[in-house]
Amino acid sequence: MDYMDEKVKNDLSSRILMALVLMTFCIILLRESAGFMDPKAKYFSRHELGVTHVLVTGGAGYIGSHAALRLLKDGHRVTIVDNLSRGNMGAIKILQDLFPELGRLQFIHADLGNAKAVNRIFRENAFNAVMHFAAVAYVGESTVEPLRYYHNITSNTLLILEAMARHNVNTLIYSSTCATYGEPEKMPITEETPQFPINPYGKAKKMAEDIIIDFSKTTSMTVMILRYFNVIGSDPEGRLGEAPRAELHEHGWISGACFDAGRGIIPGLKIRGTDYKTPDGTCIRDYIDVSDLVDAHVKALAHAQLGKLGIYNVGTGQGKSVKEFVEACKRAIGKDINVEYLSRRPGDYAEVYSYPSKIRRELNWTAQHTNLQISLQIAWRWQKSHVNGYGPPTIVS
Numbered sequence: 468m469d470y471m472d473e474k475v476k477n478d479l480s481s482r483i484l485m486a487l488v489l490m491t492f493c494i495i496l497l498r499e500s501a502g503f504m505d506p507k508a509k510y511f512s513r514h515e516l517g518v519t520h521v522l523v524t525g526g527a528g529y530i531g532s533h534a535a536l537r538l539l540k541d542g543h544r545v546t547i548v549d550n551l552s553r554g555n556m557g558a559i560k561i562l563q564d565l566f567p568e569l570g571r572l573q574f575i576h577a578d579l580g581n582a583k584a585v586n587r588i589f590r591e592n593a594f595n596a597v598m599h600f601a602a603v604a605y606v607g608e609s610t611v612e613p614l615r616y617y618h619n620i621t622s623n624t625l626l627i628l629e630a631m632a633r634h635n636v637n638t639l640i641y642s643s644t645c646a647t648y649g650e651p652e653k654m655p656i657t658e659e660t661p662q663f664p665i666n667p668y669g670k671a672k673k674m675a676e677d678i679i680i681d682f683s684k685t686t687s688m689t690v691m692i693l694r695y696f697n698v699i700g701s702d703p704e705g706r707l708g709e710a711p712r713a714e715l716h717e718h719g720w721i722s723g724a725c726f727d728a729g730r731g732i733i734p735g736l737k738i739r740g741t742d743y744k745t746p747d748g749t750c751i752r753d754y755i756d757v758s759d760l761v762d763a764h765v766k767a768l769a770h771a772q773l774g775k776l777g778i779y780n781v782g783t784g785q786g787k788s789v790k791e792f793v794e795a796c797k798r799a800i801g802k803d804i805n806v807e808y809l810s811r812r813p814g815d816y817a818e819v820y821s822y823p824s825k826i827r828r829e830l831n832w833t834a835q836h837t838n839l840q841i842s843l844q845i846a847w848r849w850q851k852s853h854v855n856g857y858g859p860p861t862i863v864s
């Protein structure tokens with residue numbers, strides 16, 4: 468009797484053990500087999516011959532959403548990662564509606580400062596390249612909250628690089644800025660112009676560049692660093708636009724202020740400094756249309772070869788004064804705008820414009836949309852039809 472009890476007990480325990488082993492095995496198998504939870508996931512978790520899967524960080528933002536649109540139009544597979552701190556779910560929704568087919572676009576709501584989340588994203592997806600747009604990006608704000616900028620820009624870029632290395636993703640296109648040059652002594656700015664950034668935004672980007680460049684020297688990774696000048700305009704077909712949160716308008720760019728004045732949200736424009744050594748006394752900047760900028764990214768991706776490090780200025784090479792910009796804006800919106808002329812703002816420099824010959828020579832890229840008025844007209848059309856931007860930031864995955 469005792470012997471029988473023992474035998475039954477042993478039988479039972481070995482069955483339970485076997486069942487547990489089987490269950491664990493099944494769970495592992497199911498977790499590993501992409502598409503168990505979500506049939507869409509399998510497209511993104513495997514490399515497919517002839518398909519380039521691009522991770523677009525910050526793809527809910529202004530430039531990232533335009534880049535995602537172009538990549539999707541060109542037939543690429545796109546994963547957007549954004550924490551929506553500054554971007555718009557509305558932009559994602561538009562892209563999802565334009566490209567509803569399985570395996571074209573997925574959106575992941577995540578913070579790139581979260582190392583666990585970043586690693587998971589790289590583990591679960593088979594990327595061929597990363598376009599890293601995500602960043603906080605206001606010079607003024609960076610002087611008030613420097614640590615936020617170093618964390619968001621420099622430290623998050625480091626996390627992404629580590630994840631790329633760990634998961635064998637070998638192409639990075641990095642969004643940098645002419646703010647890394649600071650106040651150069653000589654114009655125009657070439658890629659050889661010494662970089663001495665003067666604000667935390669520019670410094671954080673320069674540090675991120677340094678980390679990327681140092682790392683690229685030790686690996687076979689291809690890195691393209693694009694230093695943008697002042698970005699304007701929007702999708703010529705009117706699907707996407709620039710829609711910063713209301714609270715960020717005060718930090719924003721001149722085009723945003725111009726449109727706000729055109730819509731009567733602010734009483735007019737304040738131009739700071741009319742006694743610079745420039746033909747009309749106002750500052751000169753290099754304005755690059757977002758369609759051209761996105762094209763530079765596509766060309767950078769196409770020219771990416773293993774082990775290559777490419778650093779390029781992305782500008783038109785033509786400086787336009789603030790007065791010229793305001794006149795173009797008035798014509799674009801078809802209204803007069805109140806302009807108040809004030810004394811100089813500390814830290815502003817007279818002239819900033821690029822010498823974009825390296826990118827023309829090496830990537831066969833030149834700016835095509837160099838008429839300020841037309842770029843602003845296109846952007847104004849979108850602004851007029853989206854008085855509340857993309858609407859409230861609800862998350863729809």
Ligand SMILES: NC(=O)c1ccc[n+]([C@@H]2O[C@H](COP(=O)([O-])OP(=O)(O)OC[C@H]3O[C@@H](n4cnc5c(N)ncnc54)[C@H](O)[C@@H]3O)[C@@H](O)[C@H]2O)c1
Pocket residue numbers: 524525526527528529530531548549550551552553554555577578579580599600601602603604619623642643644645695696697698699
């Ligand atoms: N707009 C310009 O004129 C300009 C000029 C030079 C360089 N840049 C660079 O271009 C890039 C894009 O700028 P933009 O004008 O489109 O800005 P944006 O604010 O419109 O877009 C940035 C996006 O990144 C997201 N983001 C920020 N921090 C994040 C985080 N921790 N995790 C996940 N997502 C995060 C935001 O939610 C937003 O959607 C930035 O790197 C910026 O520094 C912009």
